[in-house]
Amino acid sequence: MLSKNFWVIFMEMHKADVVIIGGGIVGSSIAWHLTHAGCKSVLVIERESAQGKGSTGKSMGGVRAQFATPVNIQMSLYSIPFYARFEEVVGNPADYRAQGYLFLATVDPYSVMNGFMAGAAEHGATLWKKTEVTTITRHHGGAYTVATTRGPVNTSTVVNAAGAWSAQVAKFIGIDLPVEPLRRMLVPSEPFSDFPHSSPMVIDMSTGFHFRPEGRGFLLAWNDPEERPGYKTEFEPSFIEKILIHAANRVPAFENLPVNPKRAWAGLYEMTPDHHCVLGPVAGVPGFFLANGFSGHGVMHSPATGKILADLILHGTTNVVDDVSVLGFGRFASGKLLHETAVL
Numbered sequence: 001m002l003s004k005n006f007w008v009i010f011m012e013m014h015k016a017d018v019v020i021i022g023g024g025i026v027g028s029s030i031a032w033h034l035t036h037a038g039c040k041s042v043l044v045i046e047r048e049s050a051q052g053k054g055s056t057g058k059s060m061g062g063v064r065a066q067f068a069t070p071v072n073i074q075m076s077l078y079s080i081p082f083y084a085r086f087e088e089v090v091g092n093p094a095d096y097r098a099q100g101y102l103f104l105a106t107v108d109p110y111s112v113m114n115g116f117m118a119g120a121a122e123h124g125a126t127l128w129k130k131t132e133v134t135t136i137t138r139h140h141g142g143a144y145t146v147a148t149t150r151g152p153v154n155t156s157t158v159v160n161a162a163g164a165w166s167a168q169v170a171k172f173i174g175i176d177l178p179v180e181p182l183r184r185m186l187v188p189s190e191p192f193s194d195f196p197h198s199s200p201m202v203i204d205m206s207t208g209f210h211f212r213p214e215g216r217g218f219l220l221a222w223n224d225p226e227e228r229p230g231y232k233t234e235f236e237p238s239f240i241e242k243i244l245i246h247a248a249n250r251v252p253a254f255e256n257l258p259v260n261p262k263r264a265w266a267g268l269y270e271m272t273p274d275h276h277c278v279l280g281p282v283a284g285v286p287g288f289f290l291a292n293g294f295s296g297h298g299v300m301h302s303p304a305t306g307k308i309l310a311d312l313i314l315h316g317t318t319n320v321v322d323d324v325s326v327l328g329f330g331r332f333a334s335g336k337l338l339h340e341t342a343v344l
């Protein structure tokens with residue numbers, strides 16, 4: 001016969017004050033900011049066996065303050081000084097490299113994500129890897145049960161930080177979140193010394209082609225307008241010729257830039273219709289928060305996002321940006337979309 005204790009253990013539900021779905025740079029930053037604001041009971045759920053297998057591990061790590069909308073600029077103006085002091089504040093390096101006074105910099109997204117998560121864990125957060133969220137139930141009275149492949153978790157607050165998969169997670173509670181995956185390809189060159197390695201990240205705003213020094217070569221990026229939404233992460237070799245034309249047009253020395261298609265890679269942008277992220281609560285679904293749709297800016301804006309989400313969850317308000325409601329989910333229904341022209 002089974003002992004009474006067996007049933008007590010078996011019946012035990014997992015609990016957390018805040019459950020964050022997705023352990024990329026955004027989920028990790030939110031966990032860090034929450035735990036450092038005193039909220040210790042935070043559970044981050046990541047379906048992969050390691051963090052960084054989503055967009056974060058594919059990113060170029062570019063950081064900039066030049067945007068067309070005040071809210072994007074304000075997010076950068078929180079994030080850039082945070083990155084400059086990352087190691088001092090978080091305790092791990094971010095490989096932050098500022099270039100001149102151009103307000104252009106780079107970080108290593110993987111190190112940032114790991115730094116945030118390690119700091120959050122030291123302050124009480126738990127990370128479940130290899131655990132997929134399969135559905136979410138909202139009970140009368142407002143509490144949630146998050147069903148996972150490791151068993152159910154009860155919580156009062158759920159954060160969707162599921163990157164390019166965030167629309168699927170939003171569907172679990174009946175929300176149509178307009179975030180679409182869009183393939184994005186990067187091409188590293190072989191060692192090349194005919195252009196200075198001291199150069200900052202250079203952006204050709206007329207085409208969106210941009211590059212930065214990477215090791216002894218350069219890392220090239222360009223947003224192919226022919227790309228269509230979908231979960232495609234294989235690299236398309238014909239892209240090399242297209243990007244090299246833009247490269248040589250901008251930097252004549254790149255006409256002879258050697259590249260190896262085998263070292264190129266692709267990942268997913270999480271695109272919204274107005275190329276701005278979706279942050280904050282959802283009207284009619286209290287306790288459910290969104291941190292999605294960064295449209296190519298998720299690494300650079302992850303510090304501001306973490307702070308904003310922690311502020312909104314714990315205090316219902318934030319002063320990181322003047323008016324966070326412009327980034328709310330409600331803008332898609334009301335038609336009050338933002339307009340960003342500096343999308344790369």
Ligand SMILES: Cc1cc2nc3c(=O)[nH]c(=O)nc-3n(C[C@H](O)[C@H](O)[C@H](O)COP(=O)(O)OP(=O)(O)OC[C@H]3O[C@@H](n4cnc5c(N)ncnc54)[C@H](O)[C@@H]3O)c2cc1C
Binds near residue numbers: 024045047134294
């Ligand atoms: C090629 C490329 C270059 C880029 N360059 C830049 C750049 O220069 N600067 C910049 O700021 N941004 C850049 N970005 C964008 C940036 O990488 C993303 O905006 C950012 O990484 C998003 O972070 P995230 O944590 O939201 O998503 P992710 O890193 O994708 O994390 C989401 C996580 O959620 C997990 N998940 C999904 N569904 C579930 C589920 N049901 N249960 C459990 N876990 C789940 C996934 O496994 C994933 O690990 C680039 C992106 C790409 C692809």
